[in-house]
Each structure stands twice: as C-alpha cells, then as structure tokens.
Amino acid sequence: MNAPVEKPKKPAMSLEKAAKARRKFLQSVGLTGGVVGLSLLGYIPVLSASAQRLRPPGALNESDFLSSCIKCGQCVQVCPVQAIKLGDMVDGFGVGVPHIDPRQQACDFSCDAVQCILACPTGSLTYKKPPFLNIREGALLAAAPILKAKENDPEPTLNLKERIGVARLARPSACLAVQGKGFKGQARGAGFAGKMRYMDVDRWKPIPIAEHPYDLPLCDLCVRECPVKGAIELRPFVVADGTSRMQPVVLEPCVGCGVCEMVCPAEPAAIVVDAQATWHGEVALAPAPAVTPKEPS
Amino acid sequence: MSRFADLFMGMLGAAPKKPEVVSERVQTIMFRKYEDKDRYIKEKTHARDHHLVSHKWRNRRWAVLLAVNLLFVFSFWLDIQILEGALTASRFVGFHLIDLNSALQVMLAHKHIIVNLFIGTFTVFLIWVLLGGRTFCSWVCPYHLLAEWAEALHLKLVEKKLVTDHEFHRGTRTVFWLLFALLAIVTGYTVFETLSPTGILSRALIYGPGLALGWVGLLLVFEIVYSRRAWCRYVCPIGLTYGAVGALSPLRVSFHVEHCFHEGDCRKVCLVPHVLDVTVKGRASEESMSLGPDCTRCGLCVDVCPTGALRYEVKGLSQLL
Numbered sequence: 337m338n339a340p341v342e343k344p345k346k347p348a349m350s351l352e353k354a355a356k357a358r359r360k361f362l363q364s365v366g367l368t369g370g371v372v373g374l375s376l377l378g379y380i381p382v383l384s385a386s387a388q389r390l391r392p393p394g395a396l397n398e399s400d401f402l403s404s405c406i407k408c409g410q411c412v413q414v415c416p417v418q419a420i421k422l423g424d425m426v427d428g429f430g431v432g433v434p435h436i437d438p439r440q441q442a443c444d445f446s447c448d449a450v451q452c453i454l455a456c457p458t459g460s461l462t463y464k465k466p467p468f469l470n471i472r473e474g475a476l477l478a479a480a481p482i483l484k485a486k487e488n489d490p491e492p493t494l495n496l497k498e499r500i501g502v503a504r505l506a507r508p509s510a511c512l513a514v515q516g517k518g519f520k521g522q523a524r525g526a527g528f529a530g531k532m533r534y535m536d537v538d539r540w541k542p543i544p545i546a547e548h549p550y551d552l553p554l555c556d557l558c559v560r561e562c563p564v565k566g567a568i569e570l571r572p573f574v575v576a577d578g579t580s581r582m583q584p585v586v587l588e589p590c591v592g593c594g595v596c597e598m599v600c601p602a603e604p605a606a607i608v609v610d611a612q613a614t615w616h617g618e619v620a621l622a623p624a625p626a627v628t629p630k631e632p633s
Numbered sequence: 634m635s636r637f638a639d640l641f642m643g644m645l646g647a648a649p650k651k652p653e654v655v656s657e658r659v660q661t662i663m664f665r666k667y668e669d670k671d672r673y674i675k676e677k678t679h680a681r682d683h684h685l686v687s688h689k690w691r692n693r694r695w696a697v698l699l700a701v702n703l704l705f706v707f708s709f710w711l712d713i714q715i716l717e718g719a720l721t722a723s724r725f726v727g728f729h730l731i732d733l734n735s736a737l738q739v740m741l742a743h744k745h746i747i748v749n750l751f752i753g754t755f756t757v758f759l760i761w762v763l764l765g766g767r768t769f770c771s772w773v774c775p776y777h778l779l780a781e782w783a784e785a786l787h788l789k790l791v792e793k794k795l796v797t798d799h800e801f802h803r804g805t806r807t808v809f810w811l812l813f814a815l816l817a818i819v820t821g822y823t824v825f826e827t828l829s830p831t832g833i834l835s836r837a838l839i840y841g842p843g844l845a846l847g848w849v850g851l852l853l854v855f856e857i858v859y860s861r862r863a864w865c866r867y868v869c870p871i872g873l874t875y876g877a878v879g880a881l882s883p884l885r886v887s888f889h890v891e892h893c894f895h896e897g898d899c900r901k902v903c904l905v906p907h908v909l910d911v912t913v914k915g916r917a918s919e920e921s922m923s924l925g926p927d928c929t930r931c932g933l934c935v936d937v938c939p940t941g942a943l944r945y946e947v948k949g950l951s952q953l954l
Binding site: 360361363364367368371372374375376377378379382399400402403404405406407408409410412413422424425426428429431432455457458459466468469 | 843
C-alpha cells in the first residue's frame, strides 16, 4: 500500500462555508449557461428565416449586415417617409436591425440622396463596399439608377451600386393591367397610411397616397410610380382568347425599392419585391399558345 | 501587487485583500479613533444626529439619466436633432458617438472598422476616460434606473423575509465578457446585443416598445425575487468594458478614513460593495483612497455617509473645489 500523499494544507474552511462556496459556484455556472444559451436562441430566427427581410438601400450582404449593424436606428430617423423599421426579438440576432416592409411603406427615394446610408455610423449601409466584401452575382446595377424625380437635375442619378431586391409579378391573374382593367380612386384605400413624394405636388414633402387619388383607363400604377427610370414597363402580350393585353415587366435597373408593391391596388399585391434577390434576366408572361385548329380525329 | 492592480483584479472578480502595509499616518488615525471608546461613541452618535439624510446625488443622477435618455427621445420625436440615434450609436449635433461595448462587439463580429466607427468610439472613449468609465452605468444607462427601482422592491421583500438574495460569483461577469467577445468572433453576430437591456430599452424609448421589453421585464423579476441587481453585478459586459476604460479616470469617489466610523451604511446601498471594502475597519492603508474602477460613481454612498468620509473627487482639482 502506498503511503498517503500529503496534500498541501488548505486554509481551514468549515463544511458549511465550503458547501456555500460550491453552491455559489454552481449557481454562477448555471447563470452563465442560462444567459449564453438564451443569447444563442438568436440563431433560430436567423437560420430558419424563410423569407428574407428587405434591408435599406446600400445594405451589405445579410450576414455582414447583421454583424456590422450597431442597432442604433439612425437610418430610421433620417428617412422622410419612415420606411425603415427596427427588428424585434423575433428577429434573433436581427433585433434592432433595420428593415423595410414595402407593402406598408416602401422606400421611394424621396430623400434623393439615400440619407440612411449617410447616417449609418458603421458602414452597414454603404455607398461603396470595401473591396474585401463580396458582391453577389446579379446584385450589381449595370448603371447608377436614374431617379425620375431628378431626371432634369444636373446629377440625375442615385448613389447606389447594388440592388436590395427585385420586383416580380407574383400574381399575374390579380394584376389589373393583365385583366385589361383601369383603376379609379385611392391606390390602397382611404385608410392606408403609406406616403410618397409626388413631383407634381411637392418635391420635398411626401404626402399620403390616400390623398392622391387616380383615374386611369388602364392601371399602370407600378410603372407610373416607380421612382427609377427604366426599371419597369408595360408590355403587350396576347391572352388565350387572342386579345392583346398589357403586363408589367421588370427590367434590369430595378433596385428593389418596393414602391410597386406598395401602390399595387390588388389585395394582396400582384407585384411584390423579393428581398435580397438578384437580377436573373427579364421575366414576362408567356404569350398564350396560339389557338391551333384541332386535327380531325 | 500594487493597489491599482488589486482594484482591477477586484473588478474582474477577485476578493478584496487586506492591506499588507498600513501607512503610519493611518495607524495614528486608527489609534486615536479608538483611544477613548466613550468619545468615539459620542462622536458617532453626534454625527448621526446631525446627518441630514438627503438624496442629493441620487436626484442629480436620476435627473441626468432621464435628461440624456429624453434628449434621445425628443431628438427623434420632436425632430430637434440634437442627439440622434440610440445609446448604441448616435450623433450629438453631428458628432459621432458610439457605445464602446457595442463598437467592440461590431468590430469583433464584422472584423472591419470604418472611419466613422473609429471616430465615434474614440470620442466616447475620451469622454469616459475623463468622467470615469462606469459613470456611464449609473448616470446614463436606462436599465440601471429600472434596476434601482427593482432593487428597492427586492430589499423590501427581503426585509419582510419573502425573498432572499442569492449572490453569484462576481467573476461571472468577466466570464461573460470573454464569452460574448468569443461568440462575436466565432459566430460573426453581435450575440450580446440580442439580450442587452441597455440597447433594448434605449431603442424602445426612442422607436417604440416591442416584444424585447418582455426580456427586460423577466430580468427585473429575476432581480426582484432571486438575486439583487444580478444583471449589473454578475452579467453585463458593458459595465466591465466601461470599468476598464475608466480605470485611470481622475473623477472618482474617494474614502477618507479619518472621518469614518466603519459602520458600513455605504456598503449596504452600494451596487458593487466590494469597492467599499476599504471602509471596513482595518482595510484602509492610506489616509485618502479612491474606490477603484468598478465604482459607478453613483453617489449613493456619498449621500448615505453621515460623516462625509466618502466624497466625489477630481484628481488634481480637489484642492480647487
């Protein structure tokens, strides 16, 4: 049998005190585990996000955006149409991170200068991405977008390099133009709070859409109100019964601002913005197959 | 180890130490104090009787805390644009200000620093080096105010023996600081911001309430029924970041052993009572000692001390004031 190894003597500690110290230690470990565990729950919404959020113009790619945003809301404060909202607990790591819900209030660039980018203190929203950050394919705009409102200004373009999403005619059957219908009245009804800048009303003061009723023989609201030049157009196509109709076709300059989705009078909107989507070429409804005389059987 | 290092280790969680050497001057003071027991007791009672119990510093502090947070709120609501943003980052009449802990989390998560971020962080760094790091906690942080009210409730319940305070190890906060820094680097997300009641409350005040306030509510309930001031004492890495920044600050609360009766009223009201270990009889080694980096400069001890042994002090300016 080995001789018992003599341990260096610890200062005497009563059993009670030792038990108390151990309990305190275990409770501290429990607290640490609990709080860190809770903080990691933030992963759930981020990883399970089925639909991406539409981020403000100039936003970095999603994971870079979430990591670099300092959650201060300065972008919220400068937006003249209050399009930018901050994420809540359900957004996990996106808590306090800005996003836009275009159906409620889209960014119509009525600030002319993309002030949210200017306000951002961390470069989460940026005019010019640093070279080491990746630009997703199809995110880069072919040319600086021309703002219809500034078209006659010496500098008509918007300082924006990448799109934040792309519009898509998601429910063509609900589209009034596709149906060959006009539109009369308030685009989203009297109770809609969304605002927009109308050049013929006031260049610097956006007004509620409800205060600007329309009377259109053929609904072209998405094309008419799109703030970017050449981003969307009405194009004729032939429907099954052989008549010619018009459909909105989204073009390359689309930046994904969401004004088309906001003004679309169909409920739910016929045209939507796919947040964080990139450009993959024009999508138009296929002309209906020509009615071919049936072969006699 | 030097006293500074001891204080710093104390902030990280080490237990306060008894002084190895007590200066002769303090030895004389202590000897005189206890030379005549009757006189000592008489003086003590006298001091108590003449102590005007006031909440001077607490009221000033609450006023400043509310003013700062309301300035954020009104800058947005009334569009007066003086202090735009939230506590995590803002602009004061155009100058970038960025919370040091939030900046740290973003830098660790994103691994890239742009000029504005650097400028804002540096400005705030300078401010709190001068004003004493954790001064941020008690004079600015909105959670601190709610936690103070929760603490009052907690103490009432303790008094009625309905709840007991469960102390955790103070080193837990250091572990949290390291873990959250590590999590930011590894995950690439600012994990701590998801839970930070400071950020959540600041944004809720300015941009409107949300579900995240439920988390803040849970924290307060935890502090009321289970552990006094648990978040600020044992968890919040913001406090540790600011504590480190203010470690050399000239603005501090100082302890003057000559006037102290060692009764410990100050330690009972303090958020971080370990910084007041010097007020225990026999722990002071110098005639005047500052309380160290973990002190939030809240002034509760200054208010409660019946003899003026605890005072605000600006190093180098004390003679002038």
